[in-house]
Amino acid sequence: MFYIIGLGLCDEKDITVRGLEAVKSSSRVYLEAYTSILMVQKERLEAFYGKELILADRDMVETESDEILRDADKEDISLLVVGDPFGATTHTDIILRARALGVPTRVVHNASIMNAVGACGLQLYNFGQTVSLVFFTETWKPDSFYDRIKDNADLGLHTLVLLDIKVKEQSEENLARGRKIYEPPRYMSIPQAVSQLLEIEEKRQTGTLAADTTLAIAVSRVGGGEGNERIVAGTLAELAAQTAETFGQPLHSLVIVGKRLHHLEVAYAETFAVSRDSWRGVAQSAYGCALDES
Amino acid sequence: MFYIIGLGLCDEKDITVRGLEAVKSSSRVYLEAYTSILMVQKERLEAFYGKELILADRDMVETESDEILRDADKEDISLLVVGDPFGATTHTDIILRARALGVPTRVVHNASIMNAVGACGLQLYNFGQTVSLVFFTETWKPDSFYDRIKDNADLGLHTLVLLDIKVKEQSEENLARGRKIYEPPRYMSIPQAVSQLLEIEEKRQTGTLAADTTLAIAVSRVGGGEGNERIVAGTLAELAAQTAETFGQPLHSLVIVGKRLHHLEVAYAETFAVSRDSWRGVAQSAYGCALDES
Secondary structure (H helix, E strand, O other), X not given: OEEXXXXXXXXXXHOEHXXXXXXXXXOEEEEEOXXXXXXXXXXXXXXXXXXXXXXXXHHHHHHOHHHHHOOOOOOOEEEEEOEOOEOOOEOHHHHHHHHHOOOOEEEEOOOOHHHHHHHHOOXXXXXXXXXXXXXXXXXXXXXXXXXXXXXXXXXXXXXXXXXXXXXXXXXXXHHHOOOOOOOOOEEOOHXXXXXXXXXXXXXXXXXXXXXXXXXXXXXXXXXXXXXXXXXXXXXXXXXXXXXXXXXXXXXXXXXXXXXXXXXXXXXXXXXXXXXXXXXXXXXXXXXXXXXXXX | OEEEEEOEOOOHHHOEHHXXXXXXXXXXEEEEOHHXXXXXXXXXHHHHHOOOOEEEOHHHHHHOHHHHHXXXXXXXXXXXXXXXXXXXXXXXXXXXXXXXXXXXEEEEOOOOHHHHHHHHOOOHHHEOOOEEEOOOOOOOOOOHHHHHHHHHHHOOOEEEEEEOEEOOOOOHHHHHOOOOOOOOOEEOOHHHHHHHHHHHHHHHOOOOOOOOOOEEEEEEOOOOOOOOOEEEEEEHHHHHOOOHHHHXXXXXXXXXXXXXXXXXXXXXXXXXXXXXXXXXXXHHHOOOOOOOOO
């Protein structure tokens, strides 16, 4: 059996009992390389499972799937992925390959940011399409995400914005010289994300986003529990003005609040607000939420 | 500590290791009453946890939250919910109450249909807002879901349609006489869902849905593994023509495929198709997907 097992969002204990059993029964266990986006190191996972893990970067999962699937018709083989196997990065290619080889496959689901974002207090029902925001460079500022945020906003819907992660990047010099030396991983911060959003708004001028009247909620390390998970709500300007310490370690995601905002959503997220008064004030004035004066 | 623990989608082994530890450390463990939507019975959960579970129906979670939270400032108390705590039914009320009482709270996330629906092969990125479809009666046919499906469809997005569940219903007679006798649970079937969708299309006539040219994917018991999970893809007419046996036991959900359909999505879902030729044919003719002739 070939297992693709979601690890959930935080640490070694977020695996399900079913997933853990599969790991323990497997003769080879691959860990998809974006371990840096889990909150624990490979070694800690290995100690917990009592198994050695084989690192498989995204390329390997795509191009060496036959090696990963070797003997999976006779033995149990597991591939561990952060979040859910059908989360932001899907694993349909290797599943199709397993099907073609006649290898039985089982997906072990888990939480991913696509559903755990509900922790910010906004109803998942009121989210539109999810978008990804990549690091801008001087010469490359892809902005199709903006159209999607606008589509959602026009319907009054919230937008989950996934922020870029750069791992295994090579400097131009190392790339040119063929040296497999990688830069330290980079994670987009909330202020940088807000800055990029407003840069495109400045260019497009549709009024979809506004520094002082668009509400947003930054979610960091969702599922990490008290003292680790951090949720911060405010206007785009308020979030942009925070220091890196406010949000803490990666990963961060950002939710742009849509106009269909419900007063119960306002109330729930209020405790996360940079400024309670500002949060409630903008919800009333710009979003038309009727709030009682408690 | 007050724990709200997602049980995931299928059976007792879908709880996470973190969740299981919390259950074992808790002096009282509540199980939100919609057990019938999990694929296992309360007794099987109790045997697995080695704990007695206290059934808490939705009313009790809402109106007797202080009893559930009693002593949670001194002991561990757990509330188990199917899926994720912030899935289709959120649990923000009881979390707000815990906050007001100064009770520390931890949410243990898990898979929910909102992310596990990716198992059908459609990219979560391409989903718009999720809708719920309730049982129509002769006199009550709420159809606001249609506007949301249309909003999504106009943007080319897929729509996850959650189908109604009726548990703890009383007959009119038992209700009138104050007898707490409940009807057997009812779960909307895929053919019934399609019939209701097309009934509203017939009334509205916007061309959003069409029996022969709108593709959809029925997902049943997602996460149940091979031999249990069932995914069936086809036109609305093809799905409506299936017998109940095709989809098997509850729960069922339906995905309406949007026009932004990608050829890789077509290829992945093809193995689930009622008719491979029809699936590919409609994807090409009505959705404009360029497929190779393999």
